[in-house]
Amino acid sequence: MIRPRVALACVVAALAGLLAVAFGLGSDRAAVDWSAQRAVVLESDDWGLAGFVPDGGAWEGLERQALAPGRFPDVYWGSTLEDSAQVADLAAVLAGVRGRDGLPAVLQPNYIMGALDLVDGRWRESRLPDLPDRYRRDGLWPAVDAALAAGVWHPEYHGAWHYDPALRRERVATDPLSRQAAERGILLFEGSEGAWELGPWRPLPVLEAELARGIADFRRCFGRPPAAVIAPDYTWDGRIETLWVDHGLRVIQGKREQQHPRRSSGAPGRLLKVLERRWSKLTRPGLTYLERNCRFEPVQAADPAAVTAACVAQIRRAWARGEPAVVETHRVNFVHTDPAVAALGRDQLAGLLAEVAVDGPVFLTDAEVAQLGRRGVSARPLADGRTLLRNAARSRRAVAVSGTAGTGLVMLPAGAVVVLPAGSGEGPASVPAEVDLFD
Ligand SMILES: [Zn+2]
Structure with missing residues (x-):
């Protein structure tokens, strides 16, 4: 049988643990400086x-x-x-x-x-x-x-x-x-x-x-x-x-x-x-x-x-x-x-x-801030279908890009800022603007 004081101590400890988890794991960890x-x-x-x-x-x-x-x-x-x-x-x-x-x-x-x-x-x-x-x-x-x-x-x-x-x-x-x-x-x-x-x-x-x-x-x-x-x-x-x-x-x-x-x-x-x-x-x-x-x-x-x-x-x-x-x-x-x-x-x-x-x-x-904070890279849709890609991490990153021309990887050196053209026809310009970097 658990005595009431022990039970109370357990509850308090559990609550404290929960708060520690909330404060510890909940702290912000950004992928960029x-x-x-x-x-x-x-x-x-x-x-x-x-x-x-x-x-x-x-x-x-x-x-x-x-x-x-x-x-x-x-x-x-x-x-x-x-x-x-x-x-x-x-x-x-x-x-x-x-x-x-x-x-x-x-x-x-x-x-x-x-x-x-x-x-x-x-x-x-x-x-x-x-x-x-x-x-x-x-x-x-x-x-x-x-x-x-x-x-x-x-x-x-x-x-x-x-x-x-x-x-x-x-x-x-x-x-x-x-x-x-x-x-x-x-x-x-x-x-x-x-x-x-x-x-x-x-x-x-x-x-x-x-x-x-x-x-x-x-x-x-x-x-x-x-x-x-x-x-x-x-x-x-x-x-x-x-x-x-x-x-x-x-x-x-x-x-x-x-x-x-x-x-x-x-x-x-x-x-x-x-x-x-x-x-x-x-x-x-x-x-x-x-x-x-x-x-x-x-x-x-x-x-x-x-x-x-x-x-x-x-x-x-x-x-x-x-x-x-x-x-x-x-x-x-x-x-x-x-x-x-x-x-x-x-x-x-x-x-x-x-x-x-x-x-x-x-x-x-x-x-962009949200994506950079999570992944170090970001994609911003621009007017006329273009996409602005950034790599703010300390190393090279690959970004998956998919759309009408299929799926491909774009390699971004550290610090890169790149504008992808809108998807149209064939060749590099057909790289589409569908990039989701939130998940
Ligand atoms: Zn208002």
């Missing part, structure tokens, strides 16, 4: 979002504070959908700086795929590339195509709506001010701050249908599935991560920022979050969690130049710690109803990139 790589990743949320307002006049005659949407930085009152000029201007800034591999800086715009618009008292739904009439942006998609072709635009997934559509419909039906806002194409409504798209109250089958549809729309818009995702408002739970994995998403951005609305914000809640982060890394080996370790939100600050200087320092500290520098920078920095705000953000970004370029960085996508 990230200090030597000096990698910069630019993650930018809210692209494609038809909001907060369609244009600069949207608030005229409306008491926006009384709408009580929740708290956010003031600059967001003028946040709007990007237009062709803003995309082209930002693409030019990115193209103006090169990494040591000769390739330009690449931005990852994380896209919201759908919008609801109240027209003549009825809700109308649109899905990218279609947009509500109030958010019509002539020439937007050709500008995006040009940025894709220039290799400076690498879209990833943000969400279906950026809010719970059922809650928005309900508030607009019951709150007169929310209704007036919706009638003007304003996305905000009473309490919208807490109406999370991935809130724990939302039924899983609904979320799964939204995700499947969002990914299908993404494929149609950009010609490939997304590999990385950031949850709207950083709010999600374990069941959502399972959905993401099931739908082919391999990289989760911003795990450290994850919000658990039903959890205490005190020490126990924080400890639970740390343990859960470790546990997720251990139990979801097919996923890569990429932490945002640099912050670049200059247009929210009284001293934008100080934000830029701080971000440069954060990038260098990330490299010194042996991490890729993952920079968070929202759309509002480059897209605004006040052109001066967007110009300020672009200028600060140009300054940031110029400063960092002195150190000879490489600009990578989330998927």
